[in-house]
Amino acid sequence: xxxxxxxxxxxxxxxxxxxxxxxxxxxxxxxxxxxxxxxxxxxxxxxxxxxxxxxxxxxxxxxxxxxxxxxxxxxxxxxxxxxxxxxxxxxxxxxxxxxxxxxxxxxxxxxxxxxxxxxxxxxxxxxxxxxxxxxxxxxxxxxxxxxxxxxxxxxxxxxxxxxxxxxxxxxxxxxxxxxxxxxxxxxxx
Amino acid sequence: xxxxxxxxxxxxxxxxxxxxxxxxxxxxxxxxxxxxxxxxxxxxxxxxxxxxxxxxxxxxxxxxxxxxxxxxxxxxxxxxxxxxxxxxxxxxxxxxxxxxxxxxxxxxxxxxxxxxxxxxxxxxxxxxxxxxxxxxxxxxxxxxxxxxxxxxxxxxxxxxxxxxxxxxxxxxxxxxxxxxxxxxxxxxxxxxxxxxxxxxxxxxxxxxxxxxxxxxxxxxxxxxxxxxxxxxxxxxxxxxxxxxxxxxxxxxxxxxxxxxxxxxxxxxxxxxxxxxxxxxxxxxxxxxxxxxxxxxxxxxxxxxxxxxxxxxxxxxxxxxxxxxxxxxxxxxxxxxxxxxxxxxxxxxxxxxxxxxxxxxxxxxxxxxxxxxxxxxxxxxxxxxxxxxxxxxxxxxxxxxxxxxxxxxxxxxxxxxxxxxxxxxxxxxxxxxxxxxxxxxxxxxxxxxxxxxxxxxxxxxxxxxxxxxxxxxxxxxxxxxxxxxxxxxxxxxxxxxxxxxxxxxxxxxxxxxxxxxxxxxxxxxxxxxxxxxxxxxxxxxxxxxxxxxxxxxxxxxxxxxxxxxxxxxxxxxxxxxxxxxxxxxxxxxxx
Numbered sequence: 157x158x159x160x161x162x163x164x165x166x167x168x169x170x171x172x173x174x175x176x177x178x179x180x181x182x183x184x185x186x187x188x189x190x191x192x193x194x195x196x197x198x199x200x201x202x203x204x205x206x207x208x209x210x211x212x213x214x215x216x217x218x219x220x221x222x223x224x225x226x227x228x229x230x231x232x233x234x235x236x237x238x239x240x241x242x243x244x245x246x247x248x249x250x251x252x253x254x255x256x257x258x259x260x261x262x263x264x265x266x267x268x269x270x271x272x273x274x275x276x277x278x279x280x281x282x283x284x285x286x287x288x289x290x291x292x293x294x295x296x297x298x299x300x301x302x303x304x305x306x307x308x309x310x311x312x313x314x315x316x317x318x319x320x321x322x323x324x325x326x327x328x329x330x331x332x333x334x335x336x337x338x339x340x341x342x343x344x345x
Numbered sequence: 346x347x348x349x350x351x352x353x354x355x356x357x358x359x360x361x362x363x364x365x366x367x368x369x370x371x372x373x374x375x376x377x378x379x380x381x382x383x384x385x386x387x388x389x390x391x392x393x394x395x396x397x398x399x400x401x402x403x404x405x406x407x408x409x410x411x412x413x414x415x416x417x418x419x420x421x422x423x424x425x426x427x428x429x430x431x432x433x434x435x436x437x438x439x440x441x442x443x444x445x446x447x448x449x450x451x452x453x454x455x456x457x458x459x460x461x462x463x464x465x466x467x468x469x470x471x472x473x474x475x476x477x478x479x480x481x482x483x484x485x486x487x488x489x490x491x492x493x494x495x496x497x498x499x500x501x502x503x504x505x506x507x508x509x510x511x512x513x514x515x516x517x518x519x520x521x522x523x524x525x526x527x528x529x530x531x532x533x534x535x536x537x538x539x540x541x542x543x544x545x546x547x548x549x550x551x552x553x554x555x556x557x558x559x560x561x562x563x564x565x566x567x568x569x570x571x572x573x574x575x576x577x578x579x580x581x582x583x584x585x586x587x588x589x590x591x592x593x594x595x596x597x598x599x600x601x602x603x604x605x606x607x608x609x610x611x612x613x614x615x616x617x618x619x620x621x622x623x624x625x626x627x628x629x630x631x632x633x634x635x636x637x638x639x640x641x642x643x644x645x646x647x648x649x650x651x652x653x654x655x656x657x658x659x660x661x662x663x664x665x666x667x668x669x670x671x672x673x674x675x676x677x678x679x680x681x682x683x684x685x686x687x688x689x690x691x692x693x694x695x696x697x698x699x700x701x702x703x704x705x706x707x708x709x710x711x712x713x714x715x716x717x718x719x720x721x722x723x724x725x726x727x728x729x730x731x732x733x734x735x736x737x738x739x740x741x742x743x744x745x746x747x748x749x750x751x752x753x754x755x756x757x758x759x760x761x762x763x764x765x766x767x768x769x770x771x772x773x774x775x776x777x778x779x780x781x782x783x784x785x786x787x788x789x790x791x792x793x794x795x796x797x798x799x800x801x802x803x804x805x806x807x808x809x810x811x812x813x814x815x816x817x818x819x820x821x822x823x824x825x826x827x828x829x830x831x832x833x834x835x836x837x838x839x840x841x842x843x844x845x846x847x848x849x850x851x852x853x854x855x856x857x858x859x860x861x862x863x864x865x866x867x868x869x870x871x872x873x874x875x876x877x878x879x880x881x882x883x884x885x886x887x888x889x890x891x892x893x894x895x896x897x898x899x900x901x902x903x904x905x906x907x908x909x910x911x912x913x914x915x916x917x918x919x920x921x922x923x924x925x926x927x928x929x930x931x932x933x934x935x
Contacts, residue, residue, distance in 0.1 A: 166681065167683070179511060180349060183347075183349045183513065188513070189349065189512065189513070190511070190512050191349075191510060191511040191512075192506055192509060192511075193509050194505070194509070201681070201686065201897050202682060202683035203681045215588040215589040216582075216585045216655070216656050217512075217585070218506070218586065218655035218656060219655075220655050220656065220657025220669070221657065221669055221671055222669025222670055222671035223657065223669060233679070234681070236674050236676045236678050237678045239671070239672050239673065239674055240671045240672065240673065241671070242671055242672055243669065243670070243671060244669075244670040244671060244672075256897070257679055257680065257681035257682070257684075258681075258682060258684040258719060259679050259682070259720070260679055261892065261896075261897060261900055262721040262892055262893075262895055263889070263892060263901070264720055265679035265680075266677075266679070267679065268676045268677055268678065268679075270676075271674075271676060274674040274675060278672045278673065278674050279672050297911060
């Protein structure tokens with residue numbers, strides 16, 4: 157059984173690091189893993205997407221419309237943008253974070269109201285994460301992505317892998333403690 | 346040992362294991378990480394070249410001198426490097442030579458979608474196409490062997506999804522090949538007409554027939570028999586998509602060595618299957634060959650020519666699969682295009698020029714600063730390729746003069762792009778007498794591709810110190826009049842506005858050099874960590890002038906203008922444009 161996971165966010169939010177930790181864990185667990193990311197110009201605040209597919213044998217890294225088992229959105233507008241990729245009865249994990257794109261900042265477009273409400277009305281399996289609030293309470297705003305990692309590990313039901321070890325391998329020592337807390341908090345939601 | 350690697354990491358590993366000694370590249374998505382990873386192996390001398398042509402020439406010289414050499418670039422980079430590549434196909438190699446072209450179906454961060462497989466028959470070079478990371482590593486090793494056995498540079502074509510996808514790779518050991526003897530041989534290495542005529546005949550009559558034989562027998566091309574009702578000829582990432590869709594319900598001719606194509610293998614395969622499909626991204630490269638052999642197949646009638654393929658696209662095209670059920674929300678989702686970062690040094694100059702935007706034509710170039718075209722700054726009329734920010738401006742200026750348009754041309758080019766192919770344009774502008782303004786945006790790094798060193802940064806890819814090439818000295822040396830040169834700090838708007846006005850009012854060629862390092866350089870981030878601007882809400886009259894600089898840190902929400910402290914680096918451009926002095930600077934110094 158192959159699982160398809162789509163991560164979406166905004167350049168600079170740390171989605172790539174989460175995908176890296178996630179795929180390392182899946183390989184350690186013995187899965188065949190394909191991960192594909194689109195960045196490039198995204199360092200300048202554009203949309204970033206990472207596709208991860210894992211199972212006994214995986215060929216293609218690509219996920220089409222209605223094909224993602226889990227959609228993880230690090231920002232809510234991006235959840236709305238990519239919602240069509242989520243398959244019926246799939247799980248949506250969304251960070252209740254609002255980041256204005258340039259057309260909104262410059263007054264050419266409006267950031268839509270009620271995104272979370274619309275998503276709730278439409279999607280049955282939805283988990284809303286207050287990652288910013290949690291990270292702020294832990295005193296490290298940049299740990300938002302690791303909160304999301306915890307939540308999506310739970311959504312995928314792969315808690316048995318040693319994620320703490322992988323977080324330690326991928327992050328500098330001085331931020332281990334706060335990120336482990338962030339992960340555990342995400343896992344508990 | 347097994348490791349999860351991207352295609353680019355695996356290519357680097359392949360070069361290492363193959364005993365490669367020299368590797369050169371110019372950064373460009375999706376190829377950049379190839380050389381970045383090669384440079385981690387100290388056995389290989391790695392160099393960021395000033396452009397792709399230089400890179401390919403350095404690799405050529407290294408190969409002729411006897412070392413295995415590798416050169417990597419994005420698809421459009423190969424256009425720049427095409428000149429030496431075509432002649433190296435005639436000269437052949439001494440040490441093996443591998444050229445990597447990283448193509449971009451889907452143009453995620455490129456100016457076009459060209460299919461560089463077509464270069465192989467054009468230049469008469471062997472062509473190899475890996476599908477996943479394991480093949481990326483293995484095929485680089487094969488390519489070096491092919492190169493030396495058949496006396497030809499080998500082109501390896503990868504695409505974004507191969508370069509930036511991770512899959513599991515079995516690592517091997519490095520084989521030390523050493524340096525071959527160099528023997529002077531002017532009939533092989535000097536392509537004057539007398540020699541090239543002979544070489545061309547040799548290629549057609551000897552090398553290509555031998556390579557064709559290889560193509561029919563190499564393990565890089567293989568048949569995987571499954572159900573014979575459907576037969577699929579495919580290569581690269583398309584092979585993986587096809588496998589995903591059809592599994593063992595089809596048979597496959599998987600092409601890994603794609604020039605020359607394996608004629609006998611194709612005939613044998615086509616003969617055995619009921620319906621033959623060719624599944625490939627972008628151009629009908631394999632399909633045209635199959636059809637020219639008089640073999641019926643289905644290809645671009647069903648498979649899209651433009652953009653990337655995916656299993657879903659293939660299912661919909663061939664199996665007529667209906668759209669999958671999903672979710673929808675009734676929300677108008679605004680686009681999220683890339684934008685100049687908060688604190689980007691390009692903002693000040695673009696803001697200053699934006700006040701003239703109805704009176705000028707602006708010719709832009711390839712880099713972060715192409716984004717100056719976005720609203721609200723809106724500076725940029727055309728952008729073509731590396732270097733054209735200057736040269737297309739020259740041509741535009743000629744016609745503006747003829748048509749009495751009274752519109753000054755402002756050409757924009759970054760530091761790395763200036764070294765890449767701006768200098769020749771600058772000299773042309775001086776030589777042919779041009780009444781334009783050239784703005785060289787020196788942010789001390791190759792920024793767009795993720796911060797690579799360049800001749801202006803004072804460091805090479807190995808981290809060693811190098812002389813810093815001084816742009817101002819070059820501008821003076823080629824003959825731009827001193828009174829027509831301004832070197833400014835684009836964080837200082839007074840200075841910037843003054844230079845732009847003088848440039849607009851000037852006669853003859855005028856050059857503005859903006860000097861301020863990219864806000865994302867680690868040292869810059871460290872230095873400016875505590876600096877930020879803040880809106881004094883009591884003084885703010887919500888005139889929204891600050892929003893006109895297009896800074897992603899400034900927002901207007903619930904009738905309040907605010908600055909995101911986390912993004913802001915205290916560049917103070919917003920503070921300088923505020924007419925009511927309601928933005929305040931925080932930090933020790935500016």
